[in-house]
Amino acid sequence: MRSSVVVLTVAFGYLALLFVIAAWGDRRAEQGRSLIGSPTVYALSIAVYCTAWTFYGSVGRAAQYGPSFLLIYLGPTLAMLMAPFVIRKMVRIASAQRITSIADFISARYGKSSSLGALVALIALIGITPYIALQLKAITVSHAVLVNYPQAAELRLADESFWADKSFWVALVLAVFIILFGTRHLDASERHEGMVAAIAFESLVKLVAFLSVGVFTVFVLFNGPAELFARVVAAPELTRLMSLEAVPGGALGWVGMLVLAFLAFLTLPRQFQVLVVENVDERHLKRASWLFPLYLLVINLFVIPIALAGLLLGDVSGDPDSFVLTLPLSAGLEGLPLLVFIGGLSAATGMMIVETIALSTMVSNQLVMPLLLRSRHLHLSTRGELAGWLLRIRRVAILLILLLGYLYHALIGDAYSLVTIGLVSFAAACQFAPALLVGMYWRGANRLGAGVGMSAGFLIWAWTLLIPGFAQSGWLEAGFLDQGPWGLAWLRPYALFGLEGWDIYTHSLLWSLTANLGLLVGISLFTRQSPLEQTQAALFTEAMHPGLVQTTLWQGQTTRGELRALLDRYLGGAATARVFATHPDEAADDSQPAPPGLTARAEQALAGSLGSASARVLIDSVVRGEALNLESILSILDTTSETLEVNRRLEQKSSELAHASEELRAANERLRELDRLKDEFVAMVSHELRTPLTSIRAFAEILRDSDDLPDEKRRHFLDVVVRESQRLSRLIEEILDLARLESGRLTLEPQRLDLVALARHSVDAVHRPQENRGVTLEVEITPETAMVIGDPDRLEQVIINLLDNAGKFAADDDPRVLLRLERYKDHYRLAVEDNGPGIAEDERERVFEKFHQIQRQEGGEARGRPRGSGLGLPISRGIVAHLGGRLWVEQAPRLGGACLVMELPEAPAEKLKAES
Amino acid sequence: MSTPRLKERLVALIVLAALLFSPPLLLIADRSAAAPGWLVAYLFLAWGTVIALMAWLMEHRHEE
Numbered sequence: 001m002r003s004s005v006v007v008l009t010v011a012f013g014y015l016a017l018l019f020v021i022a023a024w025g026d027r028r029a030e031q032g033r034s035l036i037g038s039p040t041v042y043a044l045s046i047a048v049y050c051t052a053w054t055f056y057g058s059v060g061r062a063a064q065y066g067p068s069f070l071l072i073y074l075g076p077t078l079a080m081l082m083a084p085f086v087i088r089k090m091v092r093i094a095s096a097q098r099i100t101s102i103a104d105f106i107s108a109r110y111g112k113s114s115s116l117g118a119l120v121a122l123i124a125l126i127g128i129t130p131y132i133a134l135q136l137k138a139i140t141v142s143h144a145v146l147v148n149y150p151q152a153a154e155l156r157l158a159d160e161s162f163w164a165d166k167s168f169w170v171a172l173v174l175a176v177f178i179i180l181f182g183t184r185h186l187d188a189s190e191r192h193e194g195m196v197a198a199i200a201f202e203s204l205v206k207l208v209a210f211l212s213v214g215v216f217t218v219f220v221l222f223n224g225p226a227e228l229f230a231r232v233v234a235a236p237e238l239t240r241l242m243s244l245e246a247v248p249g250g251a252l253g254w255v256g257m258l259v260l261a262f263l264a265f266l267t268l269p270r271q272f273q274v275l276v277v278e279n280v281d282e283r284h285l286k287r288a289s290w291l292f293p294l295y296l297l298v299i300n301l302f303v304i305p306i307a308l309a310g311l312l313l314g315d316v317s318g319d320p321d322s323f324v325l326t327l328p329l330s331a332g333l334e335g336l337p338l339l340v341f342i343g344g345l346s347a348a349t350g351m352m353i354v355e356t357i358a359l360s361t362m363v364s365n366q367l368v369m370p371l372l373l374r375s376r377h378l379h380l381s382t383r384g385e386l387a388g389w390l391l392r393i394r395r396v397a398i399l400l401i402l403l404l405g406y407l408y409h410a411l412i413g414d415a416y417s418l419v420t421i422g423l424v425s426f427a428a429a430c431q432f433a434p435a436l437l438v439g440m441y442w443r444g445a446n447r448l449g450a451g452v453g454m455s456a457g458f459l460i461w462a463w464t465l466l467i468p469g470f471a472q473s474g475w476l477e478a479g480f481l482d483q484g485p486w487g488l489a490w491l492r493p494y495a496l497f498g499l500e501g502w503d504i505y506t507h508s509l510l511w512s513l514t515a516n517l518g519l520l521v522g523i524s525l526f527t528r529q530s531p532l533e534q535t536q537a538a539l540f541t542e543a544m545h546p547g548l549v550q551t552t553l554w555q556g557q558t559t560r561g562e563l564r565a566l567l568d569r570y571l572g573g574a575a576t577a578r579v580f581a582t583h584p585d586e587a588a589d590d591s592q593p594a595p596p597g598l599t600a601r602a603e604q605a606l607a608g609s610l611g612s613a614s615a616r617v618l619i620d621s622v623v624r625g626e627a628l629n630l631e632s633i634l635s636i637l638d639t640t641s642e643t644l645e646v647n648r649r650l651e652q653k654s655s656e657l658a659h660a661s662e663e664l665r666a667a668n669e670r671l672r673e674l675d676r677l678k679d680e681f682v683a684m685v686s687h688e689l690r691t692p693l694t695s696i697r698a699f700a701e702i703l704r705d706s707d708d709l710p711d712e713k714r715r716h717f718l719d720v721v722v723r724e725s726q727r728l729s730r731l732i733e734e735i736l737d738l739a740r741l742e743s744g745r746l747t748l749e750p751q752r753l754d755l756v757a758l759a760r761h762s763v764d765a766v767h768r769p770q771e772n773r774g775v776t777l778e779v780e781i782t783p784e785t786a787m788v789i790g791d792p793d794r795l796e797q798v799i800i801n802l803l804d805n806a807g808k809f810a811a812d813d814d815p816r817v818l819l820r821l822e823r824y825k826d827h828y829r830l831a832v833e834d835n836g837p838g839i840a841e842d843e844r845e846r847v848f849e850k851f852h853q854i855q856r857q858e859g860g861e862a863r864g865r866p867r868g869s870g871l872g873l874p875i876s877r878g879i880v881a882h883l884g885g886r887l888w889v890e891q892a893p894r895l896g897g898a899c900l901v902m903e904l905p906e907a908p909a910e911k912l913k914a915e916s
Numbered sequence: 917m918s919t920p921r922l923k924e925r926l927v928a929l930i931v932l933a934a935l936l937f938s939p940p941l942l943l944i945a946d947r948s949a950a951a952p953g954w955l956v957a958y959l960f961l962a963w964g965t966v967i968a969l970m971a972w973l974m975e976h977r978h979e980e
Contacts, residue, residue: 067955067959074963077963080970081930081933081970084974243955254942258937258938286974286975289974290974293966297960297967
């Protein structure tokens with residue numbers, strides 16, 4: 001079953017299936033029922049990130065360097081977490097500017113510079129072609145392993161003629177596929193729906209294949225993870241693989257690799273293609289931002305188990321890079337290895353398809369087109385012809401790129417292990433990161449800085465990673481690595497400027513990115529931007545600005561006829577008609593001036609096919625005057641952001657105002673309430689004062705007018721006058737006290753005193769009058785002393801007042817009053833209870849209001865008990881509060897009536913010591 | 917971006933993920949060698965948690 005014929009039939013059958021899926025996807029797109037309009041398909045298409053390198057190489061890397069392979073996936077996870085900020089902005093910019101590739105993106109950002117675009121395209125071509133070669137190598141090796149097992153898959157590519165090399169034919173089939181589905185439309189910014197559908201399908205296939213091997217290894221070869229783990233623990237050299245020791249460069253290498261993977265995920269041309277250019281709807285990012293990391297996690301679950309299993313089984317499994325194939329083969333299986341081979345094939349082809357499309361677009365738009373546009377000859381060519389030219393250029397580019405990849409693979413592919421090539425490519429792509437990311441957020445970054453920085457970064461990359469690779473392949477003498485070129489030790493590629501002991505990728509990344517970023521920022525700070533650069537910089541950095549969408553930025557003049565001729569020549573009749581259909585104007589003929597919107601639309605259409613730099617050159621050739629109005633766009637951005645800022649401040653101010661007026665209203669309310677209370681108080685005071693005055697006056701008049709009153713009566717009346725006068729003066733005394741309390745002018749003389757003694761003294765004072773009224777007074781004092789800080793006269797006044805009140809409100813038959821003094825935490829509580837009716841819960845606070853008098857039931861006054869002024873309790877509370885205590889009412893626990901509790905803090909202990 | 921604090925929460929999650937995936941915490945996981953595979957288990961656990969939090973942040977408002 002593993003005969004070459006079967007394997008080849010299955011492999012090419014699988015490629016044929018891809019054709020069918022892609023064709024179906026394109027058909028559905030034409031019918032308007034897009035297959036890829038779903039966030040899940042989008043997330044799966046991003047999984048083109050997992051190449052043959054993931055599929056075979058992860059296990060190899062895990063077998064050698066332990067968990068460091070995970071970094072290649074943790075970096076993208078971090079990047080996807082930032083998708084709602086960074087990638088969303090990239091997508092927004094790309095759709096506004098009709099961006100076709102990362103080279104186009106960078107060139108457009110820096111003033112549609114064709115030289116910068118060409119530089120990016122060149123770096124990508126040099127850096128990424130080995131990566132394509134790597135995929136071809138993976139296909140060849142996996143095929144050889146599959147067919148030759150258990151013999152070692154000794155490969156000597158140079159000995160074979162190319163037509164016997166399967167990867168050559170795979171490359172050819174892929175070239176046909178990419179030409180069919182990648183260059184159907186000229187407009188590269190339009191989506192390649194069929195291709196994306198095929199890529200998403202391939203992502204599923206490789207996931208299923210890898211999980212199958214994983215499950216087989218763990219559960220069939222080893223009866224579950226427990227057994228595998230137990231055998232690994234028994235082999236100490238394997239447990240080392242699961243710790244940080246195995247990671248090259250240790251903790252520092254770890255961080256370097258994380259940054260490398262993070263940046264490469266955003267800047268690899270194929271990732272940019274699927275993430276940004278092929279994005280149908282920016283809302284898809286939401287799902288993809290967690291679904292794609294989840295895909296990465298799942299596909300990596302079994303990497304370490306497979307690596308460990310392969311190492312445990314020893315010789316039968318051969319090279320770690322092939323463990324996924326050799327493990328099922330060693331168990332004598334037939335079907336599973338074939339599935340694994342297909343999985344690896346889909347991982348490799350998926351990457352090659354997208355990468356080649358991205359690279360060919362760059363080559364045609366950034367390298368070839370600018371050259372063609374410079375030649376006079378092409379400007380004169382007949383209508384529609386250039387459209388065909390462009391497609392042909394792109395197709396030739398596809399063929400050449402794949403052929404280049406194949407040549408690289410056939411000539412020097414043997415020298416590298418899979419992982420090395422992948423990481424070298426990653427580091428090359430990282431050189432785009434400063435220009436890309438800084439350009440998106442800093443308006444000041446300019447073309448010269450980006451160009452010089454990127455070139456420097458690229459050169460350092462080549463010196464520290466690419467050339468040493470050649471040296472290791474034996475193309476250069478080995479001394480070059482150890483002693484440096486011409487014996488210059490500080491130029492040693494793996495220890496530049498003497499920086500030794502670093503992992504080579506972290507080392508290269510540090511120097512190249514430092515130079516790249518440093519030059520970008522440094523040069524940008526000291527040179528000027530051209531007007532077009534300023535405009536583009538503003539458009540990129542402010543891409544999320546809401547006011548930017550409907551703005552027309554054109555002010556140059558041209559006629560409809562000229563514009564039509566230009567589009568006709570480059571895009572063909574159909575595309576031209578589509579552009580003009582967006583601005584239908586019956587009356588206008590070709591000599592009329594073109595409206596600004598139409599000119600902008602025309603440039604967009606050209607940019608979508610040729611890249612922004614070339615489109616710009618073409619539009620300039622027909623438009624007179626400054627085509628893009630820099631002043632207006634900057635002023636739009638500035639005024640809108642200023643307006644926004646002003647609005648924000650206004651909003652803040654008005655909310656502050658509302659808040660202040662709310663406070664004012666509340667204060668006013670309080671004032672009015674106080675005013676009302678004052679009026680009430682004055683009315684009450686007058687009333688209270690008038691009552692005794694009236695009776696004094698009445699009795700005094702009787703005494704004056706009636707000379708014949710009996711002595712007994714006269715004495716009685718005089719008694720009343722005296723009693724009422726006393727009441728009056730007491731009342732005035734109380735009112736004065738209250739006024740002093742409320743104004744804060746009450747003078748207290750706080751001193752240390754013993755509350756026990758004071759309480760006993762007060763009880764003695766009221767004992768007699770209470771007894772006269774038939775009130776039983778009980779005293780219960782638990783502490784021996786109770787030292788508090790207070791004014792003795794005032795406190796005694798309070799206690800007497802409480803006892804008086806209690807006596808007044810005690811029950812009519814057998815009135816009883818109880819005074820308790822006890823310690824409560826670091827306070828003393830003096831409670832006075834009575835056995836009266838008690839005070840209802842909602843009345844309890846009101847007894848402390850001025851002149852509040854509890855309604856006595858059925859004429860308690862008749863029993864001759866003195867009436868209160870209604871000021872005793874408010875004054876008592878004021879005094880107690882002044883002394884730092886509290887006074888409140890509760891249900892009497894013993895006698896069942898009301899209970900007034902006074903609580904005072906204990907006097908500080910050190911004073912006690914000082915005194916004693 | 918309709919929830920006012922989504923941005924802040926995202927930033928917090930990014931910081932959390934960066935912390936979980938980098939050395940100080942990693943070294944702790946590596947050295948507290950309760951079992952040989954502890955570092956690997958820690959990595960997958962942290963990774964899964966971050967993904968779950970992101971999924972929750974991105975999706976839960978759909979259901980409201």
